[in-house]
Amino acid sequence: MSEPLIELKGVSKSFGQNPILDRVDLTVNRGEAIAIIGPSGTGKSTILRIMCGLLAPDEGEIYIRGQKRERLLEDAEDPIGISLVFQQAALFDSLTVEENVGFALFRRSKLPRHEICELVNQKLDMVGLAGTGKRYPAELSGGMRKRVSLARAIITDPDDPRGSPEVLLYDEPTAGLDPIASTITEDIIRQLKGLKGGCGAYVVVTHQDSTIRRTADRVIFLYQGKIHWDGSVHDIDTTDNPWLRQFFSGSVEGPIHIAG
Numbered sequence: 001m002s003e004p005l006i007e008l009k010g011v012s013k014s015f016g017q018n019p020i021l022d023r024v025d026l027t028v029n030r031g032e033a034i035a036i037i038g039p040s041g042t043g044k045s046t047i048l049r050i051m052c053g054l055l056a057p058d059e060g061e062i063y064i065r066g067q068k069r070e071r072l073l074e075d076a077e078d079p080i081g082i083s084l085v086f087q088q089a090a091l092f093d094s095l096t097v098e099e100n101v102g103f104a105l106f107r108r109s110k111l112p113r114h115e116i117c118e119l120v121n122q123k124l125d126m127v128g129l130a131g132t133g134k135r136y137p138a139e140l141s142g143g144m145r146k147r148v149s150l151a152r153a154i155i156t157d158p159d160d161p162r163g164s165p166e167v168l169l170y171d172e173p174t175a176g177l178d179p180i181a182s183t184i185t186e187d188i189i190r191q192l193k194g195l196k197g198g199c200g201a202y203v204v205v206t207h208q209d210s211t212i213r214r215t216a217d218r219v220i221f222l223y224q225g226k227i228h229w230d231g232s233v234h235d236i237d238t239t240d241n242p243w244l245r246q247f248f249s250g251s252v253e254g255p256i257h258i259a260g
């Protein structure tokens with residue numbers, strides 16, 4: 001039986017006069033691998049920020065493993081960990097890889113330094129970056145930097161009763177990467193699900209065809225604040241849904257209107 005980890009119910013969000021999300025219903029169940037796709041500016045990153053508690057909806061309800069979230073995460077704790085891996089790696093250039101990955105633990109936990117370093121090394125190993133801990137971000141490729149930020153997203157304090165994040169949210173994890181670096185990242189995203197110290201489900205926002213096909217089981221198409229398609233990745237080439245057909249063909253003819 002499916003276990004809902006994140007439920008958005010009738011979620012709406014506007015920025016100023018611009019409605020971005022319009023009564024969106026979306027459930028992320030344990031074990032799911034979801035891609036949210038759609039044209040630029042359609043609210044995909046906004047959904048991720050709402051899911052992880054960085055942004056509050058204007059209307060609607062959010063349930064985290066069945067518990068209603070009342071406030072932003074600065075004020076309240078969810079019953080499970082939800083981590084957002086930002087599009088930009090956003091590393092501190094003056095800190096080593098090790099210090100970047102362990103940043104939160106070095107600052108907030110009571111763990112001795114050698115234990116934090118051990119955890120950091122475990123996480124670096126999981127993202128294929130063993131042995132890079134003493135390097136600085138500037139010495140790494142763009143793909144490697146993105147994987148450092150992934151390691152940082154999955155590191156947790158062993159004393160945290162929630163353990164490692166149950167849900168990982170990836171905002172364009174392969175944007176700007178060459179095809180091989182993309183494949184490496186896509187494989188890691190897949191492998192982390194179900195792995196001890198990995199995650200129980202993930203949501204990827206992406207424009208990359210390979211990332212949609214290689215990381216997702218379920219694909220959600222968002223346009224003008226609404227979900228227009230929610231189906232299996234195996235059906236994306238055969239569905240006659242007009243939004244999906246136009247999106248994947250790159251045609252300018254169809255229901256999707258892009259300004260400019």
Ligand SMILES: Nc1ncnc2c1ncn2[C@@H]1O[C@H](COP(=O)(O)OP(=O)(O)OP(=O)(O)O)[C@@H](O)[C@H]1O
Pocket residue numbers: 015016020038039040041042043044045046047
């Ligand atoms: N904090 C904010 N204040 C004002 N407008 C915002 C804010 N955040 C996002 N927006 C606007 O909301 C819309 C949706 O943004 P969002 O980043 O969610 O889209 P997206 O689908 O992820 O786009 P892309 O594919 O280009 O990354 C955009 O028009 C954006 O400019």
